[in-house]
Amino acid sequence: MSAVTATISKGKMDAATGKPAQRDEGARLGFRLTLPAQILVLFISAFPLLMQLYISVTDWSPLSGVGWWNAWEMWNGFANYTDLAADTRFWSALKRTAVVMLVCVPAEFLLGLALATLFADDFPGKRIFYSILLMPMMVVPAVAGYMFFMLFQSGGPVNDILSRIIGAPVTIAWLSDPNLALIAVMIADIWQWTPLMFLVLLAGRVGVPEDQMKAATLLGANAWQRFTTIVLPKMKTIIVIALAIRVIENFKIFDTLYIMTGGGPGVATETISVYIYKVTTQDLIWGYVAAIALAILIVLSIVAVYAMKRMAKTREMTA
């Protein structure tokens, strides 16, 4: 919030330095410049949200033979929402999404933090290592999904490496075993997104003042003490941002996972996005999908307000 107020006052100061005529010109131009973005936001939020709200209280489906505006003919009250509360497949998909998040985000964070710590000072080869380590996050997620699909084939390289280590042929069917499939998709997510944690955390680690670290060393603090008493507290807000970004994005997990397993075997890797996708394209009960989507949007909006407050606080600190 405070970032927004800061911009307001900045805008006012800027306008105040100009002559009245110039100020009007500025306000008019500002309005016109922001108009296209405003229209796009309205186009994708206000109208679709109302449409979604409307459809969510009906049984409408694209196959029902009436236009969506006539969906009221199929009004079913709040049946979709009560169905949702009793939909075990939805709740298990939500639980699975939470499990994936609770494994992947901390793993990505710890690995990223460890790498950022190793990269904190200069050493020969730093730049080239840095560039290579960032590559996974730039690979198209669907393509990354396909890479891991190949790696985890029962005759594929992962089993080949394991065979060499053990000395006996390993033929684990990673993607067709319900438990292993979930582990495989989590490994793919960790591979792809640890670089993002590393990138953001390193940017924060570089901002830790070197003189404080030196002073602590002179006072006899060891590396671990310096890390816990200086580095971590200084990086606190950056850590919050990095975690927030990954939590948000991980919740949406779809591309890699869907290419690797299609949500299967059975529903073993079906996360919330995959579940909604399947109901949308296979079961085609769009009234119900609209209800699920709205429920998720409401929960996420509450999270959003909290996250924005934290981000605004950080921007204030780094400004």
Add this chain to the structure above:
Amino acid sequence: MKRSVPFEIFRYAAILAAIAVTLVPILWMVSMAFKPIGEWSATGTDLTWWPKHPTLANFQFVFGESTNDLIVALDHTALKPILSSLLSAVFGTAIAMSAGTAAAYGLSRFGSGQNLPLALIQLRLFPPMAVMIPVMIMWSFLNFTDSWWGLALVYGIVTLPFAFWLMKTFFDDMPREIEEAALVEGCSRLRVFTRITLPMMRAPLASAALFVFILNWSDYLIALLLTTREWVTIPVYMASLSSSMTGQLYGAKAALGLIAAVPPVIMGIAIQRHLVRGLTFGALKQ
């Protein structure tokens, strides 16, 4: 700070291990893309980490040339999907960048559109899957389904938050003196923006555009929902390439994957120093 020798050894060992884990999946796909069909799914002791008989047949196959080994006929080649990915990503980027840059300047200089920062971050928070039902209905009403322009419009809106926030932080950082001098000289504010500010911001504009392009190019889910046949993008085409008739076309898909993966990786390395700013909505600068 001076570090001990054991620490240096540990550091290099750990980093090299991380690099190995990073590169193995990528190199496996690169290797697969050049493998002849006989080596695609060779297992056990026959498994080849590097093609024994490297070939370009996989690339020729996806572009529709018949090769000796692959007798499967494609119902269409990779050319149209590549064109579709390019058109939708380029025009999506153009939409996001023009609306985002203009709005960022309006907010940064004149305080217009105070609601945009929060509204755009909220837009980014929501899973695309949760807003796609109305979009699919609207798009089929507007006859935008299965077209690159329909896809470009969604991409433009989805990546608008990144374009806006990146350009806003760039404009906020830019010194105002030159703009003010031009105003005193009698330039109109619009002229200052188009003739002075924008040319000065060429480099940041290019970085932001590349960043947004990478995001658009990387999409899979939206294209999966909004395109069906004529204008499918590379990832959708790639996923649909295998069927029960043909089995897994490993090499052909790896060749396509390589074509899709190379541009964003190169662009990403080129704009490395702006990545943090882009990914954290300007909360952090490198």
